[in-house]
Amino acid sequence: MKLKSGKELEAFRKKILAKKNPDKPCITVCGGPGCLARQCLEVRDAFVNEISSRGLADKVDIRTTGCHGYCEMGPIALVFPEGIFYQKLNVKDVGEIVEETIVNNRIVKRLLYSDETGRQVKIEKEIPFYKKQMRLLLSSNSKIDPHIFEDYLAIGGYTALAKVLTGMKPTEVLEEVKKSGLRGRGGGGFPTGRKWESTRDAKGDIKYVICNADEGDPGAFMDRSILEGNPHSVLEGMIIGAYAMGSNEGYVYVRNEYPLALKNVTIAIKQAREAGLLGENILGSGFGFDVKVNRGGGAFVCGESTALMASLEGKPGEPRAKYIHTSEKGLWDRPSNLNNVETWANVPLIINNGQGWFAGIGTESSKGTKVFSLVGKIKNTGLVEVPMGMTLREIIFDIGGGIPDGKAFKAVQTGGPSGGCIPESLIDMPVDYEQLTNAGSMMGSGGMIVMDEDTCMVDLARYFTNFLQGESCGKCTPCREGLLRMGEILTGITEGRGRMEDLSLIEDLSGVLKDASLCGLGTTAANPVISTMKYFRDEYVAHIRDRKCPAGVCRELITYGIDAGSCTGCGQCLKNCPSGAIEGEKKKPHVLDTAKCIKCGICYDVCKFDAVRKE
Amino acid sequence: MTIDESRLDSIIDEYNAEQGSLISILQDVQAEYKYLPREALEYVAGRLDIPRVQVFGVATFFKAFSLKPKGRRQIHVCMGTACHVRGSKKVLEEFERKLGIEAGSTTKDGEYTLETVNCVGACALGPVVMNNEKYHGQMTPIKVEDLLKKV
Known part of the structure; x- marks a missing residue:
């Protein structure tokens, strides 16, 4: 059915809402990346079977949704209308939930979340992980099935588009976005309205609007979760942007490793086309816009705008120098505007609630909320959405629950491979674009990797350098050769071949990378190294001068041994040692032959008595 | 062909x-x-x-493409940052030892291809290994043998 005007859209929405009974029980199963990996679909299928075998199919809805954020507790299901939060579900729990909660209206207490004091919590927003969040973008995920168009309309979807097309001039839309203070959520943090303006003002009849869904930062899955869970919100933002810029053609460039995001956005585009929200003469406004989906090929550098556009043209994803901006000459040499998934998803919110509302959230320079993927050595792994300006401490300790296993917090890495490591001394820093940059890191797309005392910062610098070296396209020499040499130096330090003069050599190389590289991959590549050298210089010195890895990570600098006093002779280390380096009789202290030891660390991991020691 | x-x-x-x-x-x-x-x-x-x-x-x-045939079973070890800080390197090395190949190659019998991947977005389960399409979370070196035995 094609909706030919704003009024028809509203009438259709009313019809959908009239059919919905808010009191009808609905079991919402999270189908986000974390829950999927924990076999949530088996749980969902079990619900479907249980409900239908009890003849309740007409009385209970079952909905599979996008990510709810709290990956640590997956698989998660919410039971509406109350919104009871059940966690860590198993197929075996399903019968009990249906019997108790659906049929008898009782709570299955053992499946509730309980906090550290043992207090059980029934509703999502009362759980500490959710309490301090401001989930403007992510909260919709649990309310809709991303495959059902009507679900998006039921939560007010496409009202912003109708508002724009029926009552706002393109310049008014542009002004609204400019005044809101929205900045790009993909890395650079460039003001979105200004970016749009330069594309709109660029000469040319054909202009492109592109959504960057090639989320390449390791440890980041915000965009994936938005695109999988609420693809129409991204499309709606893109259509509004296209209207403001005078573009009729768009692309969504999806990371190859995200098949579900690809599937969901493809379905959403088809639905929007059928409803007349994409294509010619949208809602009778005379404005037309359509979107194509392209898949990435697994190249990190394609997050860079010119590389992404080269790849959209069917060429290798190599960046070019930006003497002329892509807003003037981008895809096929035509004016092109690129924003990432999260940026686009913010646009309908700004239009619906007004720029003043949006600009009222956040800090002086950074407005709105930001989604972070809180991962690594953290109790509550997951996606968190907070207003800009919240401190790292609040995010990591109040929301994230702090560091597991009683270990000490060491640093948090933000901004992906182009970002830096922020030490404990700066943990009360409010998070916004400027603060992170001043600390030697960056916002990036929102990865937040927490590290504890067992993380070696030199090893981490080496990790990022090697990652970027592998992903460097090789077009410019500073990046191609600079990262290779940087990696060699860092590997040398982690393997006990470091020299004190390496530190100044690294600083020199970093300067060259920053000044002379062609694109953002190279110019920011030294950030992880420079920031760790700034805040954790003593660790570098310990590796070089003392030939020690204080965190016990760098293999060449540690030796394993068995403490005879603690060893019970259980034989676990001996059984699992791949190199036959451990000997000993049952129930007698074992001995490790360092000459045969390959330092794989398996004995250390399997020993239950802390008898294997690292030095 | x-x-x-x-x-x-x-x-x-x-x-x-x-x-x-x-x-x-x-x-x-x-x-x-x-x-x-x-x-x-x-x-x-x-x-x-x-x-x-x-x-x-x-x-x-592009990394997604291969000019060489892949093994019947594809093992992807996630080397994302979250998995890295939780010890994914040790897991990868155990796969390399057990299969007798280096990451990026295929066993002679054409059964296994061992590869690394930058991030699969399942960071809560890190270290993560994908066995064909199936995720295996909280991997440790000692779980490697069992995973390889699973059909």
């Missing part, structure tokens, strides 16, 4: 033989053959009317 031109045609036609869809087309071709046979690359170049060197350039630039 001989390729099924009609199958390739149907893939290419799905994208209206657009040059800009080269990467998507190659993805679909690879899904068909599990790698990119030389003959298929030449055929795609002809149909899209782009130089073979460009098709070869794209096929070798």
Whole structure:
């Protein structure tokens, strides 16, 4: 059915809402990346079977949704209308939930979340992980099935588009976005309205609007979760942007490793086309816009705008120098505007609630909320959405629950491979674009990797350098050769071949990378190294001068041994040692032959008595 | 090898033989053959009317593509940052020892291909290993043998 005007859209929405009974029980199963990996679909299928075998199919809805954020507790299901939060579900729990909660209206207490004091919590927003969040973008995920168009309309979807097309001039839309203070959520943090303006003002009849869904930062899955869970919100933002810029053609460039995001956005585009929200003469406004989906090929550098556009043209994803901006000459040499998934998803919110509302959230320079993927050595792994300006401490300790296993917090890495490591001394820093940059890191797309005392910062610098070296396209020499040499130096330090003069050599190389590289991959590549050298210089010195890895990570600098006093002779280390380096009789202290030891660390991991020691 | 031109045609036609869809087309071709046979690359170049060197350039630039056949079972060890700080390197090394190959290669019998991946977005379960399409979370070196035994 094609909706030919704003009024028809509203009438259709009313019809959908009239059919919905808010009191009808609905079991919402999270189908986000974390829950999927924990076999949530088996749980969902079990619900479907249980409900239908009890003849309740007409009385209970079952909905599979996008990510709810709290990956640590997956698989998660919410039971509406109350919104009871059940966690860590198993197929075996399903019968009990249906019997108790659906049929008898009782709570299955053992499946509730309980906090550290043992207090059980029934509703999502009362759980500490959710309490301090401001989930403007992510909260919709649990309310809709991303495959059902009507679900998006039921939560007010496409009202912003109708508002724009029926009552706002393109310049008014542009002004609204400019005044809101929205900045790009993909890395650079460039003001979105200004970016749009330069594309709109660029000469040319054909202009492109592109959504960057090639989320390449390791440890980041915000965009994936938005695109999988609420693809129409991204499309709606893109259509509004296209209207403001005078573009009729768009692309969504999806990371190859995200098949579900690809599937969901493809379905959403088809639905929007059928409803007349994409294509010619949208809602009778005379404005037309359509979107194509392209898949990435697994190249990190394609997050860079010119590389992404080269790849959209069917060429290798190599960046070019930006003497002329892509807003003037981008895809096929035509004016092109690129924003990432999260940026686009913010646009309908700004239009619906007004720029003043949006600009009222956040800090002086950074407005709105930001989604972070809180991962690594953290109790509550997951996606968190907070207003800009919240401190790292609040995010990591109040929301994230702090560091597991009683270990000490060491640093948090933000901004992906182009970002830096922020030490404990700066943990009360409010998070916004400027603060992170001043600390030697960056916002990036929102990865937040927490590290504890067992993380070696030199090893981490080496990790990022090697990652970027592998992903460097090789077009410019500073990046191609600079990262290779940087990696060699860092590997040398982690393997006990470091020299004190390496530190100044690294600083020199970093300067060259920053000044002379062609694109953002190279110019920011030294950030992880420079920031760790700034805040954790003593660790570098310990590796070089003392030939020690204080965190016990760098293999060449540690030796394993068995403490005879603690060893019970259980034989676990001996059984699992791949190199036959451990000997000993049952129930007698074992001995490790360092000459045969390959330092794989398996004995250390399997020993239950802390008898294997690292030095 | 001989390729099924009609199958390739149907893939290419799905994208209206657009040059800009080269990467998507190659993805679909690879899904068909599990790698990119030389003959298929030449055929795609002809149909899209782009130089073979460009098709070869794209096929070798992007990590998603392989010019060599892959094993029946593909093991992907996630090396994302979250997995790295939780010890994914040790897991990868155990796979390399057990399979007797290095990451990025296939066992001689064509059974296993061992690869690394930058991030699969399942960071809560790190270290993560994917066995074909299936995720295995909280991996440790000692779980490697059991995972390999599973069919």
